[in-house]
Amino acid sequence: MARRILREMEVLGYEGVRLDRAGNAVGVIPGRSDGPKVLLNCHTDVVAAGDPGEWEVPPYAGEVREGLLHGRGAMDIKGPLALQTYAAAALAEDAPGDVWVAHTVFEERGGLGMKVLMEDGEVRPDAVVIGESTHGDVCIGHRGRAEVEVVLTGLAGHASAPARARNALHLLPGALEAVERIARDQPEDPVLGTSSVAATMVDVLPESRNVIPDQVVLTLDWRILPGTTDEALMARVASELTRTLPPGSLPGLGWSVRMASEHQRCFTGLAQDKNLLTPGFLMDPEHPVVKAAAGAVGRRGGGVGPATVRPWTFATDGGWSCGVHGIPTIGFAPGEERFAHTNRERLDLDEARWAFERYPRLIRAIQEALAR
Ligand SMILES: [Zn+2]
Numbered sequence: 001m002a003r004r005i006l007r008e009m010e011v012l013g014y015e016g017v018r019l020d021r022a023g024n025a026v027g028v029i030p031g032r033s034d035g036p037k038v039l040l041n042c043h044t045d046v047v048a049a050g051d052p053g054e055w056e057v058p059p060y061a062g063e064v065r066e067g068l069l070h071g072r073g074a075m076d077i078k079g080p081l082a083l084q085t086y087a088a089a090a091l092a093e094d095a096p097g098d099v100w101v102a103h104t105v106f107e108e109r110g111g112l113g114m115k116v117l118m119e120d121g122e123v124r125p126d127a128v129v130i131g132e133s134t135h136g137d138v139c140i141g142h143r144g145r146a147e148v149e150v151v152l153t154g155l156a157g158h159a160s161a162p163a164r165a166r167n168a169l170h171l172l173p174g175a176l177e178a179v180e181r182i183a184r185d186q187p188e189d190p191v192l193g194t195s196s197v198a199a200t201m202v203d204v205l206p207e208s209r210n211v212i213p214d215q216v217v218l219t220l221d222w223r224i225l226p227g228t229t230d231e232a233l234m235a236r237v238a239s240e241l242t243r244t245l246p247p248g249s250l251p252g253l254g255w256s257v258r259m260a261s262e263h264q265r266c267f268t269g270l271a272q273d274k275n276l277l278t279p280g281f282l283m284d285p286e287h288p289v290v291k292a293a294a295g296a297v298g299r300r301g302g303g304v305g306p307a308t309v310r311p312w313t314f315a316t317d318g319g320w321s322c323g324v325h326g327i328p329t330i331g332f333a334p335g336e337e338r339f340a341h342t343n344r345e346r347l348d349l350d351e352a353r354w355a356f357e358r359y360p361r362l363i364r365a366i367q368e369a370l371a372r
Pocket residue numbers: 043076077107132
């Protein structure tokens with residue numbers, strides 16, 4: 001996928017076409033002057049297609065039926081990726097500043113590619129446009145997502161002799177009660193809504209039906225507001241666990257709290273233990289970049305006035321560019337969010353053509369607003 005993007009960039013006259021160490025595909029269309037730099041971003045990964053038999057249209061055939069491109073990645077995100085790549089090229093010698101394009105790896109697993117791109121700093125944009133579906137609206141943020149693990153510990157033993165063991169499962173009701181208490185009291189944002197937390201998985205070790213387990217890991221999926229830190233989440237869980245499972249009352253048993261992590265390996269060989277956290281972010285609807293973007297895009301369907309400005313329901317790599325690195329970030333792309341990650345994924349090609357036609361003026365308007 002990355003190599004295909006690089007080939008297209010070469011053909012389209014991009015400069016500095018390369019893979020970075022994470023395998024992000026990067027290129028630039030130089031501006032006619034030294035104006036503000038904009039980065040266009042989609043990602044090269046997709047979520048799994050699942051059972052092809054559950055699809056009305058084969059997930060990887062790229063079929064167009066009645067003006068809709070069907071299949072995994074049609075809208076999340078290869079359709080918008082192609083659109084961004086070609087829209088930037090249409091601005092050759094016409095944009096006031098450089099237009100960077102970087103399509104990143106691992107977006108669907110917490111954004112390792114965007115994290116590395118931002119940390120390495122070879123691409124230093126003044127604004128970022130994310131190509132996750134907005135159905136033609138201008139999106140300005142989303143909640144973040146964190147995975148927290150509660151580790152319950154005991155002493156393993158043969159199930160025929162429970163007295164010799166300490167069953168870690170006995171701590172599970174207290175741990176779930178703590179999660180319920182946390183869930184009832186979550187902070188709220190007027191635009192993004194309420195932070196939410198849910199217990200989603202229990203792993204028991206050893207995985208054997210005739211052994212009393214010495215370790216139980218309870219996974220919490222936490223949809224967080226911008227600015228939430230790992231430390232704050234872990235401290236909150238620990239403080240509620242201290243109430244429902246007071247340490248002194250648990251002979252031979254114990255608990256701890258940690259952030260979930262996953263070993264991720266990029267196709268370039270770069271490997272990291274990545275904390276499974278996608279940060280949130282929220283732009284001020286009055287920010288000049290947001291105002292310029294909404295004005296330049298206009299209303300889908302040809303109505304009067306600026307585009308609708310709203311948050312996304314899902315998380316994107318904008319959490320890294322804006323939430324962590326403070327770079328003004330917005331989203332604009334065709335496609336309806338409700339089809340993302342489903343077996344009905346599709347892209348309306350008329351809407352895609354409309355968005356493609358809007359993209360150059362969107363980029364220019366952002367650059368002009370930043371220059372002012
Ligand atoms: Zn996506």
